[in-house]
Amino acid sequence: xxxxxxxGPIPSSLVVCHKCDNKACVNPRHLFVGTQAENIADKVAKDxxxxxxxxxHAKITESDARAIFVAEGTQTEIGKRYGITQSQVSLIKLRKxxxxxxxx
Numbered sequence: 001x002x003x004x005x006x007x008g009p010i011p012s013s014l015v016v017c018h019k020c021d022n023k024a025c026v027n028p029r030h031l032f033v034g035t036q037a038e039n040i041a042d043k044v045a046k047d048x049x050x051x052x053x054x055x056x057h058a059k060i061t062e063s064d065a066r067a068i069f070v071a072e073g074t075q076t077e078i079g080k081r082y083g084i085t086q087s088q089v090s091l092i093k094l095r096k097x098x099x100x101x102x103x104x
Contacts (some may be wrong), residue, residue: 003028003031014034015034016031017034017039062101065092068082069093074086075089
């Protein structure tokens with residue numbers, strides 16, 4: 001509403017984004033319009049996306065991911081120990097998932 005009151009209608013293909021990253025902020029000077037892709041890129045560039053345990057779909061903890069990264073045995077065996085699939089273990093070991101963590 002703050003954007004509309006200050007600037008008029010939001011173009012149908014755009015979303016209102018926050019420069020200050022405070023969702024509760026309604027200061028029109030802190031808002032800008034962009035595509036959803038631009039909004040996501042802004043979030044990633046500012047490292048504000050949920051990662052690891054904070055991602056809603058996480059099945060393991062960061063501690064588990066560290067242990068899996070250095071675990072020995074077959075990926076199938078490791079997956080069974082942690083309740084995940086062999087392919088999930090592979091993604092962790094290849095640093096395609098949980099890449100923000102470091103093995104301890």
